[in-house]
Amino acid sequence: MLRYLPAPDALTMPQEGITLVINDGSAVTTALCAELVGNGHQVVVLTFPIGSSTLRQSFPAGVVEQQLPDRQAETMQQALGQLTAPVSQFIYVHPRLARVDVQTFAQASEKDDLKTAFLFAKYLKPSLNADTWQTRPAFLTVTQQDGALGTANSGQDAILGGGVTGLTKSLNLEWPGVFCRSVDLSPELTATEAAEKIRQELYDSNICLTQTAYNAVGKRFTLVAEPVDPTKEPLLNARINERSVFLVTGGGRGITASCVNQLAITFRCTFILLGRTALQHAEPDWAKNRSESTDLKRQAMEFLNASGAKPLPRLVERLVNEVLAQREIRANLEYLKTQGATAFYRSVDVTDPEAIKAVLDELQPQTGPVTGLIHGAGRLADKLIEHKTEADFDAVFDVKVLGLASVMQALSLADLQHVVLFSSVAGFYGNVGQTDYAMANEVLNRFAYLFRKNYPKSQVVSINWGAWDSGMVSPELKKMLLAHQVEFVPSQEGPLALVDQLSIQAQDQVQILLGGTLPVAKAVTDAPLRTYTINRTLTLDANPFLAHHHIQEHPVLPINIANVWMAQTADMLYPGFKLYREDNVKLFKGIVFDGNQPTDFQIVVQELEKSAERVHVLISVRSQRGGKLPMPHYQSEIVLVSQRPKPPIEPLPDIRNMVPVIADGSVLYRDGTLFHGPDFQGVKQVLSLDETGALLLCEHPGLSWERQGQFPSSSINGFLTDSMYQGLLIWVRRFHNCACLPLTTGWVEMTQELPFGRPFYVSLRVVQSTEFSMSADLTAFDAVTGVVFLKTQRASVTISRTLQWTLPEEVAS
DSSP states (O other): OOEEOOOEEEEEEOOEEEEOOOSSSSSHHHHHHHHHHHOOOOOEEEOOBTTOOOOOOOTTOOEEEEEOSSOOOHHHHHHHOOSOOEEEEEEEEEOOOOOOOOOOOOOOOHHHHHHHHHHHHHHHHHTOOOOOOOOOEEEEEEEOOOOTTTTTTTTOOOOOGHHHHHHHHHHHHHHSEEEEEEEEOOTTOOOHHHHHHHHHHHBBBSSOEEEEEOOOOEEHHHHHHHHEEEEEEOSOOSSTTTOOOEEEEESSHHHHHHHHHHHHHOOEEEEEEEEESOOOOSSSSSGGGGSSSHHHHHHHHHHHHTTTTOOHHHHHHHHHHHHHHHHHHHHHHHHHHHHHOOEEEEEETTTOOHHHOOOOOOHHHHSOOOOEEEEOOOOOOOOGGGGOOHHHHHHIIIIIIIIHHHHHHSOOGGSSEEEEEEHHHHHHHOOOOOHHHHHHHHHHHHHHHHHHHOOTSSSEEEEEEOOOOSSSSHHHHHHHHHHTOOOOOOOOTHHHHHHHHHHHGGGGOOOEEEEEEOOOOOOOOSOOOOOOEEEOOOTTOGGGGGGEEEEETTBBBBBHHHHHHHHHHHHHHHHOOOEEEEEEEEEOOOOSSSSSSOOOOEEEOOOOOOSSSSSEEEEEEEEEEETEEEEEEEEEEEEHHHHHHHOOBOOOGGGOOOOOOOOOOGGTSSSSSOOOOOOOEEEEEEEEEEETTTEEOOOOOOTTTTTTTTTOSSSHHHHHHHHHHHHHHHHHHHSSSSEEEEEEEEEEEESSOOOTOOEEEEEEEEEEEEEEEEEEEEEEETTTTTEEEEEEEEEEEEESSSBBBOOGGSSSS
């Protein structure tokens, strides 16, 4: 689903080297060049011909344009060799094509455009990954699909360009020192607006994010996977029966065949299976009655020797694999027959629509019209991008994408009730060595939304499969996934999951992830220590929750939100690490929105130490004051770790034998104890309260991402930690009968994310209390399991006998 994002913070970085832009032929490229030159970039534009025409555009002064005669690999390499300096930043702007439909989506010209981005990634790998850059090297791709990463397709939007997201996400894993980002812009944005958004993304300090989108009004989003609650219905219903006919590509072997077998068990329908392997009438004599792999290899070697050929390992492997493939297909066909299903197998090139039509013309008089499609054909050529070839790209991309296009051209689409696309988490997350495979699968994901828009009565789903324990995974990849503790899809459960996905209950799920995720990117930690300066424009309008946090009639940024600001800034700079500890949290000058507040802030991140296991930084937040020295606001030390220790368990209170001191926490927000509006009202009950401490029961249903503004909850939730700290105000009000304001915190330890929508306890233990201040240790732990989410030591407040709250009902919500 799409998730709202605030505007990006801007990383301050020197400009060096060349920013290379691939021209899409529109005003967007021209406006982008002006934006870049205005920010100190040395810009070179490469322009390719469109058809037989040469583009003629006027670029700003300082921009160098190279007109290239064609898209041949040699031409691209020659153009790079003529540059006067190395490339530090690459921006590929994908052309926006004319209207397409589900049968014409795979335009050859757009595939060529996509391959251009792929080849430039290959050729620019050495330059972008050089360890001498003072600036941040970048690989940025731009599409103008729908401003929603293909999920809001109008039914006519070209989709092949969406494949670049698979490229950038995979490069993000292969190139940990390069900023990789895909941006999808609504075509309704003006060229100037689009250029500004692209430049903002290029400077974004968040290197954990790999894809963003801007809709027609300029709101920013990303695409995330959200857990789906299992259906509560005991039996799942589907519009599939014995009369259903499925065309299945790649259906003779592997995981696709396993899924077909389960469908046969469940529905006993008819299958037309298409595969690459041509079935032979009989096995070769040397393989007969041989079942063991080692025995087959020995017999294959003897056969080659007897034939006068050298028994090279690759020849032996090919002969054995051909035999095993034949056996697997025959076994699957026999199994389908035993389950009461009807199955036909034909060897065909799935990228050839005429060949598929011929098969359908032959078989549909017997089977009836095809009512369902399972596109499971696929091919791998796993290599790092610098070792990839054009042939690799074509082999992997064509069977997925052109194969789908061929099937669409061959079928009667009006008869289709089900369309199932076997995509992969390699497309959704990216994967090392699978740039081409990720690109192809991202196109399949985009196609699902295109098809659904045009055929809303058909059930279509793109299943982003995780790696199967018996699937299309090379030994090297499997070893890497196991090292990263990636969970495999069990071969017995995957087919059952597919059957569930074809149920009526799942008919609105157009794209779904089934199985484990893939390894995430890991920040580079073997480079010298650095200091980063990040810029943020902080406004009241961008943060709606501030309407629920007024002190003395003015909105005030809560100290816990400021803590989130510092912690998340560090978190976004170091992918592969988790927030663990925040030390010496200091408040110098709070941010009060009284009309005179600053809007431009700098977050300075100074690395103190870093290793593969731990990163320690000092973070300061300060505002600019027009020529004067910056004003300090907050400071803390942040520790991130590659692996958090197992969270401790707190004993659960026996609430059955407790009489709450305050049974209805909402009273606290009305009687002057607390001043917080609904966005911060998380205290549900005060279970105990005495001179030594307190115990609170807290829960908050959550806020929309847009309402959370520039401080969205992620590794740390500022809205819920604020509920924790409200325990200090409750205690001070009870035992000092006055208000208080936060001062400092000794340390915060984060062992697990504190989630919305789940009850938790807050244990408060008073450490010190005087007439002027109070400090306490706080622990937040799960109300069901006792798992500790967060602990703070010596959270201190200053006590004020004159401070008066502005109550929530006095503030506009």
